[in-house]
Amino acid sequence: MRSKGQQPNLQRKLTALVAGLCLTIILTVCFMVAVVQVQSAITAYTWGESVWSNAQIETVQHLDHFAETGNFSELAQARDSLGIPIGDLHARIAITSENLDWQRARNGLLQGGNHAEDLTRMILLIRLFSWLDQLERAIAAWAETDEQLLELDQIGNAMEREWLETSPSRDKLEALRERLAVLNVSLQKSARKFRLAMGDASRWSASFLSVVSAGFLILVALLSWYLGFRLVRLLKRTEQNFRSIFEQSAIGIIRIDTEGRIVNANRATYDILGYQPDELVPRPYRELVHPEDWDVAREERRAINSGAIDSYTTEHRLVRKDNTLLWARLTASRVWDAPSASAYFTTVLEDISESHRLSTELSYMATHDSLTGLINRREFEHQLASHLGRARNENTQHALCYVDLDQFKVANDTSGHDAGDQLLRQVANIISNNLREADTLARLGGDEFGIILQNCDLKTAGQVAEKVRAALDHLVFTWQETSHTISCSIGVVPINNESSGISALMKAADIACYTAKDSGRNRVSVMSLDDEHMASQQGQMEWHNRIQTALQENLLFLECQLITPTNRQSNGLRYEVLVRMRSAGGSVVPPSAFLPPAERYGMAARIDRWVIENVLENLSQVPEHLAALEACHINLSGRSFDQADFADFVVDLFDHYQVPPNKICFEITETAAVHNLLEIQSFMKRLSLMGCSFALDDFGSGLSSFGYLRRLPVNCLKIDGMFVRDIETDKTDFAMVRAIHDIGRTMNMITVAEYVESEQARVLLGQIGVDLVQGFGIHKPCPLQDILAMAPSRLSKQVARPKGHTE
Secondary structure (H helix, E strand, C coil): CCCCCHHHHHHHHHHHHHHHHHHHHHHHHHHHHHHHHHHHHHHHHHHHHHHHHHHHHHHHHHHHHHHHHCCHHHHHHHHHHHHHHHHHHHHHHHHHCCCCCHHHHHHHHHHCCCCHHHHHHHHHHHHHHCCCHHHHHHHHHHHHHHHHHHHHHHHHHHHHHHHHCCCCCHHHHHHHHHHHHHHHHHHHHHHHHHHHHHHHHHHHHHHHHHHHHHHHHHHHHHHCHHHHHHHHHHHHHHHHHHHHHHHHCCCEEEEEECCCEEEEECHHHHHHHCCCHHHHCCCEHHHHECHHHCCCCHHHHHHHHHCCCCEEEEEEEEECCCCCEEEEEEEEEEEEECCCCEEEEEEEEEECHHHHHHHHHHHHHHHECCCCCCECHHHHHHHHHHHHHHHHHHCCCEEEEEEEECCHHHHHHHHCHHHHHHHHHHHHHHHHHCCCCCCEEEEEECCEEEEEECCCCHHHHHHHHHHHHHHHHCCEEEECCEEEECCEEEEEEEECCCCCCHHHHHHHHHHHHHHHHHCCCCCEEECCCCCHHHHHHHHHHCHHHHHHHHHHCCCEEEEEEECEECCCCCCCEEEEEEEEEECCCCCEECHHHHHHHHHHCCCHHHHHHHHHHHHHHHHHCCHHHHHHEEEEEEEECHHHHHCCCHHHHHHHHHHHHCCCHHHEEEEEEHHHHHHCHHHHHHHHHHHHHHCCEEEEEEECCCCCHHHHHCCCCCCEEEECHHHHCCCCCCHHHHHHHHHHHHHHHHCCCEEEECCCCCHHHHHHHHHHCCCEECCCCCCCCEEHHHHHHCCHHHHHHHHHCCCCCCC
16 A cells, blocks of 8 residues: 555656656757758758859859950959858858857858848857868868959959950960869869768768657657657657758759659759659659760769769759750769668759859850850860871871961051951951861961861862962951951961971971061961971071070170261261170170061060160260260160050150150151051150150151051151162162152151261262261261260261261
């Protein structure tokens, strides 16, 4: 018989037991809710990663468009897109810092495109569970992108600065585009690592929940059938929560059995594929895959079926119900179903069609010229390497053609860049129409094109090149009622098993093209690799290194030649500065040996800068000489005007050395004036306002001088020496000199005759009225330092009494 004292004790035990069980239930419910929050947070991060990835790809796409077109709206869109991953970056830093900054974290996640209702759980997931291995890997993968995102911003700024320049450098822009492509690949890899890590976190949380739930069921079953009933209700509630997450997920989730049939799918899957639930279940998954992609990830499927791996990610095409295609990223995970003692597969499906399209476009733009649609130099050299490999391995022969348009710059400068672009498109079409389908045509840059003639011997290649040349020669390009004729120079070299490499082939073709231009333009030059002329031209190219060494080791020096009046009425000191070069052994190298290759291979601009700086530096140190100086003539190469900062460079030198600009007369050749008209006009206008004067050198040597003369602010005409040299015996030369002088006088210009080699020639020129004369018969060039060291009064007498003059 139970005593009365036992009742309260039992009641207390029951109360304690019920309280303990209730506490267990409460703790379990709290745990389940926390798990749901964790799962929701993981799902939110998965969704956020998709937004992040698309924004990153759009950033790269817009930056690439901006680099190509200079359209600043593309830069603005790129920066807007970049703001999404940058917002996520700021959020992560705020969350993982020692002191949590809630407001900064929430603002960053909102900027990153995340839903406002997910922010708290997303912050707490990282803050409380970052010690988990899966989340540690996800955060590490996330952090890997920080420097790359900041570099994207830096690349955008670099592109902006480049496009703000007067003449953006295509080489710099191309280098930025290449770095952009590298960053894109790296960022995609980091994004994939993040997805995989978050997938692992999702699976881990699901497994952990299963274990805890099973333990709770056992505990409740042992304590009471009533609590078991409550536990069932709790599990049902939990199942409903998971079902809600499953159905509301923005990405597709598919359950597939070991036979490959679809067992279940969420609403997002039906929306993505366009099927109704009864149409998709139990359909074989293979029927959704594009037939051409059936073998994609075959080895991974075998490995996951055998249990060798737990999951894998792949990308392939799926066929919607309406037979349209989509690109999908699928992450398949193997799950063991304990009750049925069998496995099934959970597949997460993401529609990446837009991302894949953007990636494909980016890849296309990296290998193609946006203006003509032809492949670019990078891809052309890649295909050239392929043809060279086949020539070596299969003993086949191909041909490489280098095409350079002859009058493109004139059309581009006179009719505008839009006209130039349209002309390049027409040229590309004409060349393409004269090639076989197997041949390769590329735009190498500017007005240069490259052709690879497949399985073509050198003789046939020359005939094809001649056909292309003739087709372009017949082109009459009309733009806004202005017509332009165009021609081209083509260099042809063989591609065979004796070819040494891509660089050598391109150099050889360039030399052959230069030979065609040097021979009069509008022609084809066919050369074999052992051609004597080819060897001679390659020798000229070696001058590039010699001139480079001369600039670095100060082997250049300056001479000058006096320019004297034909009468004694003017005592002003005037001379032309001439650049000379010493060899490594100390001997003087003739100008005719190093100046042409310097012009050809891009060193002339550096020589010009060296000359200008050295002349101004020397003049600044001799104030008495500077006071007596009327004009120091400095020659400028047309190559200098290809550089956007040349005028700034010259202006800065005047400011630095404080030499009066009116003491300097820049000489520009007729050829340079014709081919760099707009750039030279801008340069002359700016320097003329400062006080500099300009001389048109070698005037009369071409057919365009008279037409361009009025468009240039020229103070002085230097009559080409070919008319002056034989003026004593050739009546035609005498008449030409008189005519040129008359033109100069009509336009209030000083006239200078070059190559005056005798006293008789000087007298004749004086009779014509030519103002100044220059040549070996007047004064032989001497070191500039000798002139600077001579007393101004003595120099004035020498100018007044030129060589050969007697009173």
